[in-house]
Amino acid sequence: MPTPPHAIGFTLDPLDRMSDKRDDEAFVARLRDDPATRFLLFVKDVPLFKRTQGHDALFAAQEAAKFGTPIQTVLLGRDTDGRALFACALDTSVETAASALEAVPVEAIELRPVAMQGLVDAPIVSALGEARSMLDWHRRHRFCANCGHPTDDAGAGWRRICGNCRAQHFPRVDPVVIMLVTDGERCLLGRQPQFAPGMYSALAGFIEPGETFEHAVYREVLEEAGIRCSDVRYFASQPWPFPSSLMIGCFARATDTEIRIDEKELEDARWFTRAEVAAMLGGTHADGLSAPKPFAIAHHLLRSFVDGTGE
Numbered sequence: 298m299p300t301p302p303h304a305i306g307f308t309l310d311p312l313d314r315m316s317d318k319r320d321d322e323a324f325v326a327r328l329r330d331d332p333a334t335r336f337l338l339f340v341k342d343v344p345l346f347k348r349t350q351g352h353d354a355l356f357a358a359q360e361a362a363k364f365g366t367p368i369q370t371v372l373l374g375r376d377t378d379g380r381a382l383f384a385c386a387l388d389t390s391v392e393t394a395a396s397a398l399e400a401v402p403v404e405a406i407e408l409r410p411v412a413m414q415g416l417v418d419a420p421i422v423s424a425l426g427e428a429r430s431m432l433d434w435h436r437r438h439r440f441c442a443n444c445g446h447p448t449d450d451a452g453a454g455w456r457r458i459c460g461n462c463r464a465q466h467f468p469r470v471d472p473v474v475i476m477l478v479t480d481g482e483r484c485l486l487g488r489q490p491q492f493a494p495g496m497y498s499a500l501a502g503f504i505e506p507g508e509t510f511e512h513a514v515y516r517e518v519l520e521e522a523g524i525r526c527s528d529v530r531y532f533a534s535q536p537w538p539f540p541s542s543l544m545i546g547c548f549a550r551a552t553d554t555e556i557r558i559d560e561k562e563l564e565d566a567r568w569f570t571r572a573e574v575a576a577m578l579g580g581t582h583a584d585g586l587s588a589p590k591p592f593a594i595a596h597h598l599l600r601s602f603v604d605g606t607g608e
């Protein structure tokens with residue numbers, strides 16, 4: 298298999314997470330007070346950006362303080378410049394946050410268009426993805442799944458502890474397989490009703506307990522398109538922070554070719570030739586059909602198929 302391409306969204310320059318330091322409260326407090334440290338601010342699951350020049354997601358401590366005491370803070374790690382990054386969930390509205398800095402306009406923009414349009418550098422997109430997943434997890438795990446009592450955060454935001462039964466709860470990642478099934482010069486793509494008009498993508502589905510990712514690929518392709526496949530091969534993976542999936546990109550070979558669609562999952566599925574996929578990626582398809590943009594791993598599975606490196 299080729300080296301996975303490096304333009305997949307949410308995968309570039311992951312932070313040094315300093316996980317061995319998370320329980321060192323004095324160390325974490327020193328980092329929080331370090332003037333070089335920066336803060337990613339969120340209202341619910343939407344990140345804030347300073348709009349002086351372009352889009353700037355990095356707030357200094359004295360700027361972050363103007364938004365009030367955060368509901369939740371997580372130490373994300375240290376970037377390649379040695380700066381620590383924290384994620385903060387604010388107890389404010391988008392409207393109030395917009396004018397919190399007086400001289401500097403602040404805008405809330407959903408992370409998906411930020412990533413898709415490349416509004417900030419790729420390493421910041423990755424850090425915003427980590428932040429979004431972590432803050433979402435805290436928001437949805439305020440009560441113990443074991444006994445129902447409130448939980449408190451610990452470990453610089455990387456676990457929650459129940460005050461009653463002492464159970465510890467850790468952030469979860471939901472694995473999803475996304476697979477390009479090939480049949481010689483053709484590959485299988487489908488479209489869900491909520492896709493943009495004319496867009497087709499690789500099939501995907503959550504891995505269920507007790508499954509390997511190879512089993513999940515086989516089951517999902519059979520369920521959604523009625524196609525049996527084999528020879529599942531790993532391609533690359535992508536964190537997908539909506540809210541906390543991990544996309545596991547695979548190739549597989551079809552062992553039969555007659556499509557039977559599960560209409561609850563897919564609006565359409567069909568075989569596309571290599572030339573047709575190349576036109577979809579290049580925006581030149583005769584019928585105006587398209588494929589996912591480069592920030593999505595599906596784009597890179599398709600690009601690899603077109604280049605002949607992924608089968």
Ligand SMILES: [Zn+2]
Nearest residue numbers: 441444459462
């Ligand atoms: Zn409990």
